[in-house]
Structures are given as structure tokens and as C-alpha cells.
Amino acid sequence: MRRIIGAKKPFELFKLVENTHTSTGVWACGKCGRLYEQQEQAAKCCEAPFCNECKQQYIEASYYALCPDCVKKRNELKEQARWDKMPLIEYENGPVVDNNGDYYSDLEEFIDHIICNDYDPDDRPGYVETCDTVKIGRDLNIDRIMDQIIEDMMEELEPDYNYKIQGEYELREAIQKFKTIQTEETWIPNRKKIKVCYNEPH
Numbered sequence: 399m400r401r402i403i404g405a406k407k408p409f410e411l412f413k414l415v416e417n418t419h420t421s422t423g424v425w426a427c428g429k430c431g432r433l434y435e436q437q438e439q440a441a442k443c444c445e446a447p448f449c450n451e452c453k454q455q456y457i458e459a460s461y462y463a464l465c466p467d468c469v470k471k472r473n474e475l476k477e478q479a480r481w482d483k484m485p486l487i488e489y490e491n492g493p494v495v496d497n498n499g500d501y502y503s504d505l506e507e508f509i510d511h512i513i514c515n516d517y518d519p520d521d522r523p524g525y526v527e528t529c530d531t532v533k534i535g536r537d538l539n540i541d542r543i544m545d546q547i548i549e550d551m552m553e554e555l556e557p558d559y560n561y562k563i564q565g566e567y568e569l570r571e572a573i574q575k576f577k578t579i580q581t582e583e584t585w586i587p588n589r590k591k592i593k594v595c596y597n598e599p600h
């Protein structure tokens with residue numbers, strides 16, 4: 399990260415009214431004179447980091463050594479790449495998720511949403527991602543649960559303590575029963591996309 403060293407302090411702009419100084423609420427960078435609404439912004443102006451991508455200086459905070467514009471561009475490219483990578487499939491049925499992460503119980507509901515909200519035809523998403531419908535708790539795994547229990551217990555015990563855990567079989571049965579009688583479902587995006595065709599209502 400490059401910085402210009404030795405920037406002068408920012409100064410506030412005043413207007414002269416009958417020999418009294420009245421603040422304009424505007425601050426100028428002490429080095430280049432660029433104007434800012436806040437003193438801290440003016441102070442950071444010529445000490446601000448340079449974007450690794452477009453080489454412009456930027457004032458707003460950023461984690462990536464990139465200016466906010468370049469961060470935004472990079473995220474858009476990433477999102478585009480994610481969609482490009484998804485195989486295109488024929489829609490049969492089931493829930494879908496759009497590029498905003500909003501879920502719909504089926505494609506028709508999504509299309510209704512777009513048409514009812516008067517999207518500009520150019521802004522209408524061309525694709526949505528399909529989802530698998532899965533029962534909750536399907537990832538419950540007795541071996542992982544037992545590992546966790548033992549790991550937690552070992553933190554408290556002498557290393558050579560000879561333990562014997564009861565009820566593993568009963569827990570296994572209970573988990574199996576929980577999965578079997580479960581009716582609650584959740585939707586999980588499955589990284590496949592379908593093309594959306596909008597048929598205007600007549």
C-alpha cells in the first residue's frame with residue numbers, strides 16, 4: 399500500500415462575513431485542496447491508499463486493498479462466474495432462488511413476482527437457480543455426534559481415564575426415528591440453473 403508522506407493538515411473553509419469567520423462546514427485537503435464534508439475525510443485524502451486494480455486513491459474503508467468501485471466490480475464478476483458455471487437444466491418443478499438470494503416455491507411464483515413488480519424487461523433475470531427440497535435434520539450423524547461428545551469430555555478428564563459411554567445405541571435409534579417422522583423441509587440451492595421465459599399476460 400503506497401502512501402504519500404508528509405501531507406499537510408486539512409483546513410476548514412470559512413466565509414468572511416463582516417470581519418467574522420463563519421464556517422462553511424466544508425474541509426479542504428491540506429495538500430491537494432480537494433473538498434470534503436468531514437474533517438477526517440479531508441485528513442485522509444492524500445494519505446489514502448491506492449487501489450491495487452485501478453490505481454486510484456480511495457477514501458472509504460476497504461478490506462481488499464481495492465477501492466469500493468473495484469470491490470463492487472469484482473463481486474459482480476464473481477457472481478457472473480458463479481452463474482456461468484452452473485449447468486443449464488430443464489425445469490420440472492420445485493423451488494427456485496434468484497440472484498438476490500430470494501426463494502420462491504416454484505418458477506411460476508418467481509415469474510409472477512417479476513411481472514407484478516413491473517421490472518424493466520432489460521432488468522429481468524434470465525436465469526434462476528433450482529433447489530433441492532430436503533427434510534431438516536438429514537445431516538444429523540451419530541458418529542459425528544459421538545466424536546463431539548467424546549472430544550468435549552476429554553477436555554475435562556485425565557488423559558488416561560478409562561471411560562465408558564452408555565446409550566449410544568438408544569441415541570442412534572432416536573436420531574433415526576427423528577429423521578423418519580420428520581415432515582419439516584428446507585430448500586437448498588443445487589447449483590443448477592434454468593432459463594426463465596416471461597409470457598406477458600394479455
Ligand SMILES: [Zn+2]
Pocket residue numbers: 427428429430431432443444
Ligand atoms: Zn488531497
Ligand SMILES: [Zn+2]
Pocket residue numbers: 449450451452453454464465466467468469
Ligand atoms: Zn479501484
